[in-house]
Amino acid sequence: MSTKNKILDAADVLFADKGFNGTSLREITSQANVNLAAVNYHFGSKKELIKAVMSRYMDELSPQLEAALALICQAEEKPSLHDVFSAFIEPLLYLNEFKVNGTSTFLQLLGRGYTDSQGFLRWFLTTQYPNVFTHFTQAVKIAYPELSTEEMFWRLHFTMGTIVFTMSSSEALIDIAQNDFDNKLDIAGVIERVIPYVAAGVAAPITKHN
Amino acid sequence: MSTKNKILDAADVLFADKGFNGTSLREITSQANVNLAAVNYHFGSKKELIKAVMSRYMDELSPQLEAALALICQAEEKPSLHDVFSAFIEPLLYLNEFKVNGTSTFLQLLGRGYTDSQGFLRWFLTTQYPNVFTHFTQAVKIAYPELSTEEMFWRLHFTMGTIVFTMSSSEALIDIAQNDFDNKLDIAGVIERVIPYVAAGVAAPITKHN
DNA sequence: AACTAATTAAAACATCTGTTTAAAATAACG
DNA sequence: CGTTATTTTAAACAGATGTTTTAATTAGTT
Numbered sequence: 001m002s003t004k005n006k007i008l009d010a011a012d013v014l015f016a017d018k019g020f021n022g023t024s025l026r027e028i029t030s031q032a033n034v035n036l037a038a039v040n041y042h043f044g045s046k047k048e049l050i051k052a053v054m055s056r057y058m059d060e061l062s063p064q065l066e067a068a069l070a071l072i073c074q075a076e077e078k079p080s081l082h083d084v085f086s087a088f089i090e091p092l093l094y095l096n097e098f099k100v101n102g103t104s105t106f107l108q109l110l111g112r113g114y115t116d117s118q119g120f121l122r123w124f125l126t127t128q129y130p131n132v133f134t135h136f137t138q139a140v141k142i143a144y145p146e147l148s149t150e151e152m153f154w155r156l157h158f159t160m161g162t163i164v165f166t167m168s169s170s171e172a173l174i175d176i177a178q179n180d181f182d183n184k185l186d187i188a189g190v191i192e193r194v195i196p197y198v199a200a201g202v203a204a205p206i207t208k209h210n
Numbered sequence: 211m212s213t214k215n216k217i218l219d220a221a222d223v224l225f226a227d228k229g230f231n232g233t234s235l236r237e238i239t240s241q242a243n244v245n246l247a248a249v250n251y252h253f254g255s256k257k258e259l260i261k262a263v264m265s266r267y268m269d270e271l272s273p274q275l276e277a278a279l280a281l282i283c284q285a286e287e288k289p290s291l292h293d294v295f296s297a298f299i300e301p302l303l304y305l306n307e308f309k310v311n312g313t314s315t316f317l318q319l320l321g322r323g324y325t326d327s328q329g330f331l332r333w334f335l336t337t338q339y340p341n342v343f344t345h346f347t348q349a350v351k352i353a354y355p356e357l358s359t360e361e362m363f364w365r366l367h368f369t370m371g372t373i374v375f376t377m378s379s380s381e382a383l384i385d386i387a388q389n390d391f392d393n394k395l396d397i398a399g400v401i402e403r404v405i406p407y408v409a410a411g412v413a414a415p416i417t418k419h420n
Numbered sequence: 421a422a423c424t425a426a427t428t429a430a431a432a433c434a435t436c437t438g439t440t441t442a443a444a445a446t447a448a449c450g
Numbered sequence: 451c452g453t454t455a456t457t458t459t460a461a462a463c464a465g466a467t468g469t470t471t472t473a474a475t476t477a478g479t480t
Contacts, residue, residue, distance in 0.1 A: 041428080045469080150387065166371050173367055183360060196414045197412075207402075236438095247458080247459075247460090251457075
């Protein structure tokens with residue numbers, strides 16, 4: 001494997017586990033069995049490495065999500081909100097196969113990106129991959145046309161928060177759940193449970209605001 | 211004002227804004243206009259300072275939340291989920307008055323605590339303030355008795371995620387919303403919008419899992 | 421094989437981190 | 451006032467951080 005990919009793989013896991021600020025380049029390079037200077041040689045800086053780790057996922061995910069959402073928008077029957085959110089499941093789970101050792105860390109990284117480093121990652125994603133967002137809001141608008149644009153803005157961000165936060169602490173939660181309910185569970189099981197939740201949240205009746 | 215409080219106030223704002231890892235003691239002490247060594251003198255270590263910042267909020271909030279939830283549980287009429295979640299509003303907004311310069315940073319700090327520092331803050335809160343959690347689950351069980359304990363466990367964590375995540379990035383979101391919809395909005399307005407969302411999410415119909 | 425370009429390696433860089441030390445200043449109390 | 455105790459100060463500590471430099475190695479090309 002190339003040095004570049006060895007760095008990306010190690011950074012991926014460590015960033016997801018300990019955050020961007022919480023992971024040093026020395027941890028990454030020693031985990032990857034490469035020289036410390038290799039990061040700055042291949043990526044320029046730590047910030048660029050973070051972008052590269054995220055881009056590896058987004059470049060794979062973005063077209064798939066857009067395709068799935070486009071399919072829903074063009075369907076004959078009016079889609080339900082459950083349909084819209086379910087469109088995310090397959091592409092997200094597909095990331096896991098495409099990863100070597102089990103589950104992908106993408107959603108955990110997304111959670112890190114929202115809180116770590118004062119939102120520079122949010123800027124990166126919304127400017128580099130804007131189509132995912134616009135297609136998504138379009139799909140929701142078809143499924144729930146009564147919802148005003150502003151109300152939708154908020155509910156979509158609530159949803160984003162639910163998903164990202166849940167996945168970024170999913171390991172700990174799965175551990176607790178398995179202890180308390182001795183119910184075998186994995187990432188797919190968590191997703192199965194969160195979809196009805198967010199669908200119901202977005203579909204909540206509209207309330208007046210003064 | 212005492213040195214101890216000057217440190218707590220400065221740390222509060224900086225921790226909320228840049229995270230626990232992202233804030234150095236030197237930033238805190240220079241913002242607070244006190245000597246660097248004062249932190250270790252008064253609190254012992256940075257970790258203890260973090261606990262102190264959180265305890266200041268929790269010691270104020272915890273009894274109020276428990277009282278509000280107890281009131282709901284003992285009411286004659288069966289409370290709705292909306293009632294249960296609304297019980298959080300007043301105590302949370304009360305934190306703002308009790309703060310000098312505007313809105314409290316409590317929920318932002320809570321968000322930091324879940325992602326930063328590998329969940330040691332979650333351990334701290336659940337062990338130091340367990341009653342809030344048990345009272346809350348009791349209230350939800352009364353409002354929605356059909357929900358199994360496991361399903362409730364998940365939905366409450368989804369809710370936690372929604373709230374915490376939303377509030378930890380509320381400033382940025384409010385900015386965006388005000389630009390796009392020129393609608394004056396503050397923290398209270400965001401809370402007003404998130405309550406129906408989470409209430410609907412928790413109240414979502416039960417789905418079979420294999 | 422010989423020369424050039426790309427990569428790796430070890431070391432040093434300056435800066436920042438939390439914490440500790442020891443002296444100075446202030447407060448409290450008999 | 452004089453004597454403790456408490457608090458503040460400046461300085462230094464040891465270690466970690468991202469980045470750069472310079473030399474050694476490897477790969478690619480003619």
